[in-house]
Amino acid sequence: MTGSLTRIGYGLAGLGGLLALTEAVPRLGLVDERFLPPASRILGTLAAGLATPELWIALGETMRGWALGLALAFCAAVVAGVVIGIVPGLRALTNSTVEFLRPIPSVALVPLATLLFGPSLGSTLMLVVYASFWQVLIQVLYGVAAVDSVAFDTARSYGLSAWSRVRHLVWPTALPYVMTGLRLAAVVAFILAVTAELVIGSPGLGAEIQVAQSSGAVPTVYALIVLAGLVGIGVNAAVRLLERKVLAWHPSVRSEVAA
Amino acid sequence: MLEISSLNKVYESPGRRVEAIHSVTFGVGAGELVCVVGPSGCGKTTLLRCVAGLLPVSGGEVRVDGALVTGPPPRMAVVFQEYGRSLFPWMTVRQNVELPLREKKVPAGRRRELVAGSLEAVGLGDAADAHPWQLSGGMQQRVAIARAVAYEPQVLLMDEPFAAVDAQTRADLEDLILRLWRDLGVTTLFVTHDIDEAVYLGQRVIVLSSSPTVIMEDLKIDLPPERDQLATRSLPRFGELRGHVYRQIQRARGER
Amino acid sequence: MRAARQPRRVVRLLMRVVRLLALPGLLVLVWWAVSGSAFYLPSPGVVVRAFAETWFSARLLEDVLPSAGRLLAGYAVAGLLGVGLGVLIGSSWRLRATLEPVLEFFRAIPPPLLVPLIMLLAGIDTPMKVLVIVSGCVWPILLNTVAGVRALDEVLADTCRMYGVRGASRLRRFVLRGASPQIMTGLRQALSIGIILMVISEMFASSSGLGFTIVVFQRQFQIAEMWSGILLLGLLGLALSVLFRRVERRVLSWYYGSGAARA
Numbered sequence A: 001m002t003g004s005l006t007r008i009g010y011g012l013a014g015l016g017g018l019l020a021l022t023e024a025v026p027r028l029g030l031v032d033e034r035f036l037p038p039a040s041r042i043l044g045t046l047a048a049g050l051a052t053p054e055l056w057i058a059l060g061e062t063m064r065g066w067a068l069g070l071a072l073a074f075c076a077a078v079v080a081g082v083v084i085g086i087v088p089g090l091r092a093l094t095n096s097t098v099e100f101l102r103p104i105p106s107v108a109l110v111p112l113a114t115l116l117f118g119p120s121l122g123s124t125l126m127l128v129v130y131a132s133f134w135q136v137l138i139q140v141l142y143g144v145a146a147v148d149s150v151a152f153d154t155a156r157s158y159g160l161s162a163w164s165r166v167r168h169l170v171w172p173t174a175l176p177y178v179m180t181g182l183r184l185a186a187v188v189a190f191i192l193a194v195t196a197e198l199v200i201g202s203p204g205l206g207a208e209i210q211v212a213q214s215s216g217a218v219p220t221v222y223a224l225i226v227l228a229g230l231v232g233i234g235v236n237a238a239v240r241l242l243e244r245k246v247l248a249w250h251p252s253v254r255s256e257v258a259a
Numbered sequence B: 001m002l003e004i005s006s007l008n009k010v011y012e013s014p015g016r017r018v019e020a021i022h023s024v025t026f027g028v029g030a031g032e033l034v035c036v037v038g039p040s041g042c043g044k045t046t047l048l049r050c051v052a053g054l055l056p057v058s059g060g061e062v063r064v065d066g067a068l069v070t071g072p073p074p075r076m077a078v079v080f081q082e083y084g085r086s087l088f089p090w091m092t093v094r095q096n097v098e099l100p101l102r103e104k105k106v107p108a109g110r111r112r113e114l115v116a117g118s119l120e121a122v123g124l125g126d127a128a129d130a131h132p133w134q135l136s137g138g139m140q141q142r143v144a145i146a147r148a149v150a151y152e153p154q155v156l157l158m159d160e161p162f163a164a165v166d167a168q169t170r171a172d173l174e175d176l177i178l179r180l181w182r183d184l185g186v187t188t189l190f191v192t193h194d195i196d197e198a199v200y201l202g203q204r205v206i207v208l209s210s211s212p213t214v215i216m217e218d219l220k221i222d223l224p225p226e227r228d229q230l231a232t233r234s235l236p237r238f239g240e241l242r243g244h245v246y247r248q249i250q251r252a253r254g255e256r
Numbered sequence C: 001m002r003a004a005r006q007p008r009r010v011v012r013l014l015m016r017v018v019r020l021l022a023l024p025g026l027l028v029l030v031w032w033a034v035s036g037s038a039f040y041l042p043s044p045g046v047v048v049r050a051f052a053e054t055w056f057s058a059r060l061l062e063d064v065l066p067s068a069g070r071l072l073a074g075y076a077v078a079g080l081l082g083v084g085l086g087v088l089i090g091s092s093w094r095l096r097a098t099l100e101p102v103l104e105f106f107r108a109i110p111p112p113l114l115v116p117l118i119m120l121l122a123g124i125d126t127p128m129k130v131l132v133i134v135s136g137c138v139w140p141i142l143l144n145t146v147a148g149v150r151a152l153d154e155v156l157a158d159t160c161r162m163y164g165v166r167g168a169s170r171l172r173r174f175v176l177r178g179a180s181p182q183i184m185t186g187l188r189q190a191l192s193i194g195i196i197l198m199v200i201s202e203m204f205a206s207s208s209g210l211g212f213t214i215v216v217f218q219r220q221f222q223i224a225e226m227w228s229g230i231l232l233l234g235l236l237g238l239a240l241s242v243l244f245r246r247v248e249r250r251v252l253s254w255y256y257g258s259g260a261a262r263a
Helices: A002-027 A039-050 A053-086 A090-101 A106-117 A121-145 A149-157 A162-200 A205-214 A218-246 B044-051 B093-103 B108-121 B137-150 B167-184 B195-201 B229-233 B236-255 C002-035 C044-055 C058-091 C093-108 C111-122 C126-150 C154-162 C167-204 C210-219 C223-251 C253-258
Strands: B002-013 B016-028 B033-037 B059-064 B076-079 B155-159 B187-191 B204-208 B213-220
Touching (some): A002 C093, A039 A053, A039 A218, A053 A090, A053 A121, A053 A162, A090 A121, A090 C002, A090 C223, A106 A121, A149 A162, A162 C111, A162 C167, A205 A218, A218 C111, B016 B059, B044 B155, B076 C154, B108 B137, B137 B167, B167 B187, B167 B195, B167 B229, B195 B229, B204 B236, B213 B236, C044 C223, C058 C093, C058 C126, C058 C210, C093 C126, C111 C126, C126 C167, C154 C167, C167 C210, C223 C253
Parallel strands (some): B033 B187, B033 B204, B155 B187
Antiparallel strands (some): B002 B016, B204 B213
């Protein structure tokens, strides 16, 4: 108990140190305030922004793109993964395609999204879905592959239908992998959501940063980036919590498959 | 060769203070093989780590050849219980044995000789290019022994080295240790929880109490110097000694 | 016997080729069928021709190689920085406890957001783009290295102390090797971030480079050329990931062999 308290103390000291440093460096004139405003002004700008509806609307747009894109990608990837995983021969047939499409950087789709959807939610969704789909799919494939083939044959010989085999055997076994995929995908989806906004100009935090940057509002740029970092931490914490909740009953305590 | 006097070890963390070793004093003469036994959780490993200089003592002192131990002494080797974790998995058997010699700046020719000789001595002459994880547990522990032997130590410490191998392998390894000890004349301190093993191997057996540890008895093993798994273990005297140590350890348990 | 075995091997080889190419072939066919009617989707033949014309030209030297060079430079700097600092932070309990929340915060910032910021600080030239790549790639490498150094085996650490393995030798033979599985994980994550940042930094502000060229094609509605650019980015991503896997298999052969990877 005392150990973890000490730990928190050190962590707070570290954060305090970071704040003090960003406060002192511009104040002492080591870096021009035009490039790095003091921490107090960054946080002040952030607080002022949070008092206006505009920032909340932008944040809402970002989170909408994130949630929708993640949900679409997750459902599609789970269905695709389970089907590929349990239909005999399909895994071998799709392997080369998956291995080819997966490493394609999703930002390669930026020009296409711009053409098809322009600066709108559609562009965000396209990038988010593409990027997070593979994260989930790969984990689902790992998960289905982890199903014991003896158990699978047993289930078949007892005459379990395909649906109940998936529901009672494949899904519970694959669940920890699925959750890992969801966690990884949630982080990637957030990154791609703000990227689409930043580069294509779809409404959201990224677009706000773009506007602030081109109008030279440096403290606002910093404030928005800090906000994005905080949201990123929140997203991370939320999916971890969800993962723990969903898997609380699960007997298998397994280490993560290297992603 | 090895002198331990009034050694005391206390683990301190905020709000907690655990005395693991109360006071331990004994010596090991040059070329002697001494076994240390005690009930489980009696601080055997703590004692060995203090002697090895891996753990700072809270009181008393350890001397090797007259020199005070403050960190790992230069001419001391240790064989750990966890053979799977004491070998570097990214190195071959040869590289594992060679590494300490490299650090000692032994010239290449002599190094080759020592590595080949020690691997030969533990019966692993043809496994030099394998990786440790390709070998069985007993063979891995042989590699760790070869590494210790090649290092040409004055003092060899062994921390329950055979606790995790099967019975047959264990008997083989015990005889291997006896042979190496006799051939090299290296001063050896052997920690074990196995009474049979201690009596079979040792010239002396030191029986420890439960934690906080003191010495219950320092027993001379008056068995013939040539030991043999079958003959020695069936001697009446072996049975008496074993029974004696066993009663001591029972008493140690009962007192706490 | 042999006569019977020979055809079987041929059949097996044939099956492999079919498995490898069946779906991609089918997809290309679908593409072909669909492409006639859609303005934004030229047929595969057109894209391949555009690919050859666009990229097997001076562009290779002016756009592709500089982009790849910046990626490599930024990635290398991030690797050195991440591993170096990671070893330092991982080795000290105090340092780790102090810096962990700060590092977690920096890692949680979506790396592309650093592009506009670093443009402010470092202008729009090559140093900016390299800096962007460094600043995005360094976190996964750093944090994974910290985790790797933290997970080093204590018995091995004791073994090093006992046998006088210290200093540079300890770092090279024990710390870096022992942490290498986690370091490689960090490097793999950083590689995909690096490609993304390479493209974005060029889309944002540049007059050359892969990302810039593709955006120009898109703005001028040179659809086939744009697709060829997407294809090139895809191939680049694929090539780097295949290369990385090669290196990883080599570096971590002991790790996969020992079965620790599955533990």
